[in-house]
Amino acid sequence: MTDTQRSPCGTQATRDVPGKSLRAAIIGVGRMGLTHLSILGGHPFLKITAAADGKSLITHAISKYRTDIRLYDDYQKMLRNEELDAVLIATPPDSHGPMIEAAMQSNLSIFVEKPFTLDAKEARRFAQRSVDQSKSFHQVGYVLRYTDVYIKLKELLQSNILGRIVCFQAEMLGCTVLRKENSAGWRGERKTGGGCLSEFGSHAVDMVVNLFGKPTQVTGSRLMPIYCEHVEDMVHSTLLYKNGTIGSVYANWSDPSYRKPVLRLNILGEEGRIEADLYGLKIFMNKEHPSFKKGWNTINLPDLMKPVPFYVRGTEFTRELYAFAEGVRDPSRYNACSFVDGADTQEVIEMIFLDADVEK
């Protein structure tokens, strides 16, 4: 595998590529489905030809303004009737399971929004089948893996810049739920995928799994409601690794001091320290390094940010979907967030839930 194949930012290569156009359908055109539809609007070879959702303002608008997209109210009917190469699933997480199952039976490439499923065992079964179905491409939508800062952070950690990792803290903070009435709908119940850990904190858990792998043990987990009645607004957990690394995950979607969601990481290794957030990286090296001076080094976002062919809500959503399109065309390409990765993350989420339930 070449380096360009290994990078999750294979966007430049896809521009103006001649060849066969590939067809995809979207299940669910809410906020994320609409974003994906928009990003693929100008894609050079992956076209959305069908969409499935219940009647809504958005499906009405699609039927009116996008006559090139065939609309269905039943995704199974859509999968039966349409000739497709890929499907994008952007419905609430408790519906993912049967949709993934149906798409896998049709041997389609699949992009499924995070969290992958709500059941780690089911996620692992899909992951195993995904490994066997090498002719299609299966990706989970943990979009932060495609942000400029976290792509660079992963590169640095893979180059072992910090030596052995001693400890890390991952924080996911935002102001999504600030009132009691905010907790309505599927987000207000754990069994439908609601709550801060599945819906919001899963980004932090996934980044930890992406950078450090799965912990062997999870301990001291607490799930705390602040506004929600039935689910947590805050989660705190300690992750222990076989090699001695100790990490913590803290997620809170009820913190009004954050204007927009932020993922922050602080990593201490034997050779130095890295702080990462939306704005860039701060690297402290204990000794002189070929790329970094001894002491503090700052890399700001503008120096890391690589343009994408079409910008919608940040570069990461475009990079994520363009990587998926490349995968649909060539399933042997590097997959920065495969079903196996999604299952790993789902298992850690489940470990935190189980630990918190025991601790309670």
Added chain:
Amino acid sequence: MIQLDSLILGDNQFFGINHMSQGKGQQLAERFSDLNQVYKAYHTAHDLGIHAFMLNSNEKAGEICNYLRSHKSEFPGMVLYPSIPYPHKYANLVAEKGIAATIQDVLSGQSAMDLLGMATKGLGLLTGDLTKIMTLLVDVEMKIFKDLDFKAIYLQNIITDLLLGLEFKEIFIEYCRYVEKKYQATPGFLTMNIPKLSAFLNECGIHNATICGSVNKAGYLMSPDVAAYEDYFAKSQPYPITAMSILASGAIAPREAVTYVQSQGIQSIVFGASSRQHMLETMELILETAQH
């Protein structure tokens, strides 16, 4: 065609929005949490000869507009460039409730009189006509700017770029028609995709719009890339352009940034400054560079 002001004072600095660092953003948010500091900055800018202000319809903008209205005589020649909506308000609501419930929520927050005024268009909600709903939302967002002078009304880039990818032509056409007819203002679009948006507006048969987007040598927030922008600016431009993010969030020195923007034939810049010194320096720089 709209005569854009050559220098427009932006508002990110007043609301703690800083793309360079969260710490810097927090410092600014703290300083400008006292709106008197914002008013003071507007007076300073106006005294220096900066009469154009871009203002997003966020939760503080209502109060700022009240001040500007009640002190209108102290700001002769002042012109606003409103940008709508405040995207995070909608993003949070949509995340919680979904799209349709958000729209209902926003509209139900209006007074009975306003709703009565909207009733003629209210049919849009029932029939699901997104173009009609869009005009209702424009009215909701524009209420705070009542009786203030404005030249253009910009649609925020998150909305512009989302709709651009969705290729909902009718929404763009109706937005432009509505803004011009109801508000006698030029329809504006903030975007991170200037060449693509320009081509699309042209396809829609829209000729009266103005575009504001990032222009900097670093290619920061410029999709697909700097080369495509430079190609675009090399041709005659169908839509007047205002450049933003010219410093690429601190990656480019001010003189180099201004020289680059002017080399692309762009005469209007929106910039962020919070002190008299900084405003003055930017003004002088632009005048000086333009003379060369």
